[in-house]
Amino acid sequence: MADWRAKLINEPAPLGSYPASDVTFLLKDISEVKLEKSVDARERAIQSGTHYSEMLPVEKQPTDDYLALYQDTLQQSARKVASAVGTTAELIRHKKGRNTVLVSLARAGTPVGILIKRYLQDIHLMDLPHYSISIIRGKGIDENALFYILQKHPGAKLQFVDGWTGKGAIRKVLTDACRKLEQAYEIKLDDDLAVLADPGHCTDLFGTREDFLIPSACLNSTVSGLMSRTVLRDDLIGPSDFHGSKYYKEWLDQDLSNHFIAAITPFFGEVQEEAMQRADDMLAHPPEVSWKGLQDIQAIQRDYQMADINLIKPGVGETTRVLLRRVPWRILVDRLDNPNIRHIRLLAEARDVPVEVYHGLSYSCCGLIKSVKGDAE
Structure with missing residues (x-):
């Protein structure tokens, strides 16, 4: 059995626009490599078998209208986000204790991990180390990043963090990765995933199960420390490297990453009591992990005769992303008057995408991606 403790791993380079005290990105800087493809070209490549982690979408700066939507959403939901952060942080505190390392899953998990770290620091004077690492559907977690954390923090408990569940x-990739690590290296890690929102009902460590728009889902790199999605390609990533990511320094003057954090943290004191109460209730009566969301998605796949389940993106955050950076086919909503989908309807109208009610949905909405092979026509 390979000894991971002796493995030499490259030290991380300083990356991203967050202060070093908030997060360390365990990612290889591949900013100089041209990896971006247009939405249509990327969609064709993905649906023809190219793995999504081998290229990047072209990241455009949000329009004025969309920035206004972000600001409006942030203003309306900052306290709600803070309450969900507080509940999640309180659960982590009770379940894991002070000897915990926060491990955010890049990139949607990064701002959430920072908020959880800040809450525990502000409210409980707990200064937990926080790293952001890559996990990729179909390829797994960045083992070098995990070895690095375990070498730096022997005996610590790891808490994986993401933004929301679809x-x-x-979660399944994480569970598989933890099982493989135990088999290959006798490393035993908790595969529990802490998220702000769990509309998919696939974890018991969450702030809420309401499917609302977490404002950071509106924007791409400009709310994630100016980091791209993560990349894993054999010609770019060597055996001692972390998974790769680009740092878009050229957008520093448009960066809202720290603005997002600064909008949420002032509410921590106000929400502390309700967060502690909610966490206590959840610990006394653990919520059921029913995977209802996945069952809904399988029903949609049958009803709409879609060959590829990955073309169904559930939840407000993912539907927002479908409308922003994929080729949408149609949008399904639980009800037309749901206040959580106002921006979804505006975006769908702007792109001329039909919106349909799908009764009994556990999410506020789902985005269905257009198949370039014709299986969704």
Whole structure:
């Protein structure tokens, strides 16, 4: 059995626009490599078998209208986000204790991990180390990043953090990765995933199960420390490297990453009591992990005769992303008057995408991606 303790791993380079005290990105800087493809070209490549982690979408700066939507959403939901952060942080505190390392799953998990770290620091004077690492559907977690954390923090408990759950695909990748680490290296890690929102019902460590728009889902790199999605390609990533990511320094003057954090943290004191109460209730009566979301997605797949379940993106955050950076086919909503989908309807109208009610949905909405092969026509 390979000894991971002796493995030499490259030290991380300083990356991203967050202060070093908030997060360390365990990612290889591949900013100089041209990896971006247009939405249509990327969609064709993905649906023809190219793995999504081998290229990047072209990241455009959000329009004025969309920035206004972000600001409006942030203003309306900052306290709600803070309450969900507080509940999640309180659960982590009770379950894991002070000897815990926060491990955010890049990139949607990064701002959430920072908020959880800040809450525990502000409210409980707990200064937990926080790293952001890559996990990729179909390829697994960055083992070098995990070895690095375990070498730096022997005996610590790791708490994986993400933004929200959809159909639970990343949770399953995480569970598989933890099982493989135990088999290959006798490393035993908890595969529990802490998220702000769990509309998919696939974890018991969450702030809420309401499917609302977490404002950071509106934007791409400009709310994630100016980091791209993560990349894993044999010609770019060597055996001692972390998974790769680009740092878009050229957008520093448009960066809202720290603005997002600064909008949420002032509410921590106000929400502390309700967060502690909610966490206590959840610890006394653990919520059921029913995977209802995945069952809904499988029903949609049958009803709409879609060959590829990965073309169904559940939840407000993922549907927002479908409308922003994929080729949407149609949008399904639980009800038309759901206040959580106002921006979804505006975006769908702007792109001329039909919106349909799908009764009994555990999410506020789902985005269905257009198949370039014709299986969704």
